[in-house]
Amino acid sequence: MLQILLQIPPIFKEIPYSTLFIFALAALVSLLTTLVNRRFTDPEKSKSWRKEIGDWNKELRAAQRSKDKKTVDKLMKKQQYTMQLQSKMMWQSMKVSLLFLVPLFLMWQILGGFYTYVDPVTQQVAPMPLAYFPGLGPNLPLPLFNYSLIWWYLLCSLLFGTALQHAFGLIEVSE
Numbered sequence: 001m002l003q004i005l006l007q008i009p010p011i012f013k014e015i016p017y018s019t020l021f022i023f024a025l026a027a028l029v030s031l032l033t034t035l036v037n038r039r040f041t042d043p044e045k046s047k048s049w050r051k052e053i054g055d056w057n058k059e060l061r062a063a064q065r066s067k068d069k070k071t072v073d074k075l076m077k078k079q080q081y082t083m084q085l086q087s088k089m090m091w092q093s094m095k096v097s098l099l100f101l102v103p104l105f106l107m108w109q110i111l112g113g114f115y116t117y118v119d120p121v122t123q124q125v126a127p128m129p130l131a132y133f134p135g136l137g138p139n140l141p142l143p144l145f146n147y148s149l150i151w152w153y154l155l156c157s158l159l160f161g162t163a164l165q166h167a168f169g170l171i172e173v174s175e
Helices: 001-009 017-040 042-064 071-074 079-114 148-169
Strands: 114-120 125-127
Touching: 017 079, 017 148, 042 071, 042 079, 079 114, 079 148
Parallel strands: none
Antiparallel strands: 114 125
């Protein structure tokens, strides 16, 4: 892993290059996952399953609100089928996740090691800032992850992932 770290140019440790590097990396990973997702899933089938499940849920809620026991009983007979559709949909999305799990884990190990330094005061390994968040600075004051690599990658990944999934027709804007 050290050899991989040595191949990343040191300029990518400095802001704004680190910010742009993670931005581009998130775009590339999102594009790859979207392309693989498009290849291994059937968007039309997923769309019809989502519609069918949504219609069933809507009918069930309406019947429960109106206290129509007969309709509720009728719809509950379809519950097993609806749950099977939901599990099929989950498997569709899990296929791509499982495929990218190990490579993403390795990428995070490499990036986590690359974006650290030894603090001269405490002599402890500390995360490097790589992006400035407007009004907050390089680290977000959040209890779980006070590490800009995680938050910056997450924000970029969500942006590109959502945009690319819409562009490739994997998800639609619901009305």
